[in-house]
Amino acid sequence: MKMDIKHTAELSRIRLTDDELKEFTPQMESILKSVEVLKEKDTTDILPMKEHIPFDSLRNDIPKSSLTQEEVLKNCKHTENGCAKIYGDIFGSDEG
Amino acid sequence: MNTDEHYDVIIGLEIHIQTKTKTKMFCSCPTGYFQEEPNTHVCPVCLGLPGALPVVNKHALELCILMGLALNCEIDSQVHFDRKHYFYPDLPKGYQISQYKRPICHNGWVKLPSGTIVEIERIHQEEDVAKSTHHIESISGKPYTLIDYNKSGVPLIEIVTKPCITNAKDAKDYATRIRQIARYLDISDADMEKGQMRCEPNISIQEKGKWQLKDGKIVPIGQYKLNPKTEVKNIGSITAVEKAIEYEIQRMHDQIKNGEKITQQTRGWNADKNITEFQRSKESADDYRYMPEPDIPIIDIPKDEVNKIKTMLVELPDEKVQRYTNDWGLSKYSAEVISSSKESAYYFENLQKRLSQIMTEKEAAKEASNWLMGTIYAIANKSGKDWSQLNISLEELSSIILAFKDGIFTKSRAEEIIQQKIDTGCNIEEEIERMRKQKGENTTNIDAIIDTVISQNQKAVEDFKNGKTASIGFLVGQVMKATNGTADPNIVKNTLEKKLK
Numbered sequence: 073m074k075m076d077i078k079h080t081a082e083l084s085r086i087r088l089t090d091d092e093l094k095e096f097t098p099q100m101e102s103i104l105k106s107v108e109v110l111k112e113k114d115t116t117d118i119l120p121m122k123e124h125i126p127f128d129s130l131r132n133d134i135p136k137s138s139l140t141q142e143e144v145l146k147n148c149k150h151t152e153n154g155c156a157k158i159y160g161d162i163f164g165s166d167e168g
Numbered sequence: 169m170n171t172d173e174h175y176d177v178i179i180g181l182e183i184h185i186q187t188k189t190k191t192k193m194f195c196s197c198p199t200g201y202f203q204e205e206p207n208t209h210v211c212p213v214c215l216g217l218p219g220a221l222p223v224v225n226k227h228a229l230e231l232c233i234l235m236g237l238a239l240n241c242e243i244d245s246q247v248h249f250d251r252k253h254y255f256y257p258d259l260p261k262g263y264q265i266s267q268y269k270r271p272i273c274h275n276g277w278v279k280l281p282s283g284t285i286v287e288i289e290r291i292h293q294e295e296d297v298a299k300s301t302h303h304i305e306s307i308s309g310k311p312y313t314l315i316d317y318n319k320s321g322v323p324l325i326e327i328v329t330k331p332c333i334t335n336a337k338d339a340k341d342y343a344t345r346i347r348q349i350a351r352y353l354d355i356s357d358a359d360m361e362k363g364q365m366r367c368e369p370n371i372s373i374q375e376k377g378k379w380q381l382k383d384g385k386i387v388p389i390g391q392y393k394l395n396p397k398t399e400v401k402n403i404g405s406i407t408a409v410e411k412a413i414e415y416e417i418q419r420m421h422d423q424i425k426n427g428e429k430i431t432q433q434t435r436g437w438n439a440d441k442n443i444t445e446f447q448r449s450k451e452s453a454d455d456y457r458y459m460p461e462p463d464i465p466i467i468d469i470p471k472d473e474v475n476k477i478k479t480m481l482v483e484l485p486d487e488k489v490q491r492y493t494n495d496w497g498l499s500k501y502s503a504e505v506i507s508s509s510k511e512s513a514y515y516f517e518n519l520q521k522r523l524s525q526i527m528t529e530k531e532a533a534k535e536a537s538n539w540l541m542g543t544i545y546a547i548a549n550k551s552g553k554d555w556s557q558l559n560i561s562l563e564e565l566s567s568i569i570l571a572f573k574d575g576i577f578t579k580s581r582a583e584e585i586i587q588q589k590i591d592t593g594c595n596i597e598e599e600i601e602r603m604r605k606q607k608g609e610n611t612t613n614i615d616a617i618i619d620t621v622i623s624q625n626q627k628a629v630e631d632f633k634n635g636k637t638a639s640i641g642f643l644v645g646q647v648m649k650a651t652n653g654t655a656d657p658n659i660v661k662n663t664l665e666k667k668l669k
Binding site: 079083084085120122123124125126127128130131132133134135136138139140141144145150152153154155156157158159160 | 189190191196197198205206207208209210211212215223224225226227228229246253254255257301310311312313314315316317455457460465466467468469470473
């Protein structure tokens with residue numbers, strides 16, 4: 073199975089060099105190949121195996137207390153006015 | 169509006185509505201974040217911390233199903249959630265929990281006031297993302313983004329139409345109707361300025377006779393190549409829905425006329441300039457790598473659960489218009505204005521009920537409609553307020569109307585009292601009692617009052633006697649003034665004529 077590693081990397085916001093692409097493509101392909109064996113089984117009309125729960129058992133709409141602002145921002149590298157502060161277009165990509 | 173007769177306009181609308189729950193979609197954090205301190209309504213679940221698991225809010229699903237029932241949809245017997253992946257700081261998990269192949273509600277329709285039917289493709293449940301605002305750092309000049317996660321995880325339903333809307337006016341009417349229904353059912357306040365409701369139209373123009381609608385999709389006929397569509401975002405009001413679509417249609421027509429190529433793109437509405445602006449091109453299809461959400465089991469919805477939700481339905485604006493016009497003989501226009509909000513419809517119906525004490529139901533409805541449309545809404549319009557902000561209660565208004573019907577004062581005097589009440593907050597019951605007493609006195613004294621008016625207005629009396637019959641009107645007016653509008657003008661006129669013969 074051919075895999076477009078470049079496209080997948082872009083979707084994942086991972087920047088890969090040409091060398092890295094060359095290195096990873098066969099690796100990813102071999103992973104896919106090893107799971108390809110699953111395709112041999114005919115799954116027509118077979119429903120996904122997943123747990124079912126009744127509607128009634130869902131959570132009632134009753135609020136509970138949240139974290140404090142201090143706790144929420146604890147792991148942030150930068151903050152401003154109670155908000156998480158992020159440089160660049162995505163996840164600190166342009167933090168320099 | 170463009171009148172280019174060679175092209176059809178094709179519009180589909182996606183509407184997102186934040187539903188009115190106390191807690192978020194997948195955690196127990198409170199939803200009321202408006203104007204609250206940032207990042208104070210947040211927990212490990214809506215912050216997307218590793219290991220945190222979603223727990224589905226039952227009431228949110230009830231509201232989604234309720235909207236589906238109101239829009240005549242089929243309701244699925246199971247709820248399946250999926251992950252929609254994309255990476256952006258406003259989405260801390262890296263995916264949004266949404267629904268892909270099996271939306272809870274599908275195949276519905278809604279009727280517009282014009283009679284046009286808009287077909288609903290689907291309504292699905294998802295979660296809102298965090299709020300991000302973009303800035304430039306003053307010292308370094310670096311761009312940065314501030315993120316408040318309070319909005320992250322608030323229940324959101326997405327209502328998608330089939331591409332069946334053919335003009336901007338219908339799109340606006342459709343958005344208005346959806347907002348009305350959401351408010352009638354208390355599913356949401358659906359305030360677009362607060363972001364509780366968001367409209368994103370998809371627009372394309374296609375050559376007439378060269379395309380068809382097949383299974384809810386636009387497909388070309390023969391060798392025709394479909395024109396790409398644009399999606400418009402950042403629409404902040406219902407009127408902007410219409411304006412943005414009209415602008416886009418015109419822009420596409422112009423492009424074709426100028427021999428330019430229409431490209432698939434996302435554009436943003438600029439409300440200050442009244443134009444759409446290019447945001448990004450969509451050369452490749454969105455690739456969200458949807459997959460079934462493994463952390464949420466399949467939820468079974470039994471039929472009787474749906475029936476229970478059905479009892480939350482109320483009479484909707486379309487049905488109210490039907491009843492007001494058929495049973496009570498109101499004009500379609502009045503019925504639509506009155507039923508445009510739940511509050512005004514209830515006010516009208518309660519007023520009608522009170523007036524029914526002294527007249528037939530139909531007369532009471534007409535009377536109530538006339539006072540609302542002719543007096544109350546007019547006063548509200550003049551003062552630039554919503555009628556519900558006017559300082560006059562249902563009891564007060566009905567007392568005034570009943571006193572008028574009882575012949576205590578004229579209609580114009582009644583309107584003066586209403587205006588006076590709204591302006592100064594006077595006591596209506598006292599005012600009516602005073603007028604009633606004066607009326608009693610006037611009836612016994614009317615002869616004396618008329619005599620006084622005759623003796624004080626000799627010029628008009630002479631004119632009348634010399635054949636200028638119109639001057640009787642002036643004399644009647646003087647008597648009405650002297651009686652504070654409580655006398656019956658017809659009786660006054662007759663008595664005056666007798667006396668002046």
